[in-house]
Amino acid sequence: KNQVEQSPQSLIILEGKNCTLQCNYTVSPFSNLRWYKQDTGRGPVSLTIMTFSENTKSNGRYTATLDADTKQSSLHITASQLSDSASYICVVSGVMEYGNKLVFGAGTILRVKS
Amino acid sequence: ETGVTQTPRHLVMGMTNKKSLKCEQHLGHNAMYWYKQSAKKPLELMFVYNFKEQTENNSVPSRFSPECPNSSHLFLHLHTLQPEDSALYLCASSQDGFEAGAGNTIYFGEGSWLTVV
Numbered sequence: 001k002n003q004v005e006q007s008p009q010s011l012i013i014l015e016g017k018n019c020t021l022q023c024n025y026t027v028s029p030f031s032n033l034r035w036y037k038q039d040t041g042r043g044p045v046s047l048t049i050m051t052f053s054e055n056t057k058s059n060g061r062y063t064a065t066l067d068a069d070t071k072q073s074s075l076h077i078t079a080s081q082l083s084d085s086a087s088y089i090c091v092v093s094g095v096m097e098y099g100n101k102l103v104f105g106a107g108t109i110l111r112v113k114s
Numbered sequence: 115e116t117g118v119t120q121t122p123r124h125l126v127m128g129m130t131n132k133k134s135l136k137c138e139q140h141l142g143h144n145a146m147y148w149y150k151q152s153a154k155k156p157l158e159l160m161f162v163y164n165f166k167e168q169t170e171n172n173s174v175p176s177r178f179s180p181e182c183p184n185s186s187h188l189f190l191h192l193h194t195l196q197p198e199d200s201a202l203y204l205c206a207s208s209q210d211g212f213e214a215g216a217g218n219t220i221y222f223g224e225g226s227w228l229t230v231v
Contacts, residue, residue: 004156031215031216032214032216041224041227043204043206043222043223043224043225044204044222045222046219046220046221049216049219051216089156093214093215093216099214100212100213100214100215101159101214102159102213103156104156104157104158105156106154106155106156107156
């Protein structure tokens with residue numbers, strides 16, 4: 001079954017600290033992987049999109065890594081800020097029976113406190 | 115400010131009511147989507163429209179009826195809903211209707227919070 005599992009479910013860190021969110025997937029064949037940030041009460045906003053040939057991609061203080069062999073991705077946040085408090089959603093695109101489809105993870109809820 | 119605008123932001127309706135959610139995109143995209151987001155669950159794709167034509171209906175109950183009069187507007191008509199339909203409904207758009215394509219970034223609206231009582 002095509003699945004995307006994210007860990008931890010939730011995380012609390014102090015402002016200024018770094019953190020890493022994990023995403024493991026079973027989607028196969030794999031096409032691309034995305035990370036979205038969703039602030040409370042708002043829609044998701046795209047952070048990165050990586051294809052199978054890319055193993056790292058940065059967007060400011062956000063760095064995503066991808067290991068297509070082990071089917072794992074991580075999102076590293078550097079020098080966290082209060083505004084980083086949000087849900088982070090991993091989304092994997094796979095080749096399904098009826099074409100490429102997106103499989104969404106349930107998200108990791110990050111809270112940054114001062 | 116997002117390029118995808120949804121109204122209303124919050125809606126409370128009874129199980130016998132008929133209401134509609136509205137979405138408008140200002141990005142010049144050709145594809146629009148409806149997603150459902152329930153608490154602590156992954157987003158679920160409901161419908162996809164590409165150039166005004168419905169290209170995907172993800173086994174959604176008929177009490178949800180989408181309408182796409184043009185590439186910029188999308189509606190979700192609601193009738194005889196159930197309490198378990200309470201969720202955040204997200205509209206999105208992208209350049210084309212190939213939802214999962216690597217070059218196809220999906221832009222989401224702020225969502226409409228629906229509560230069915």
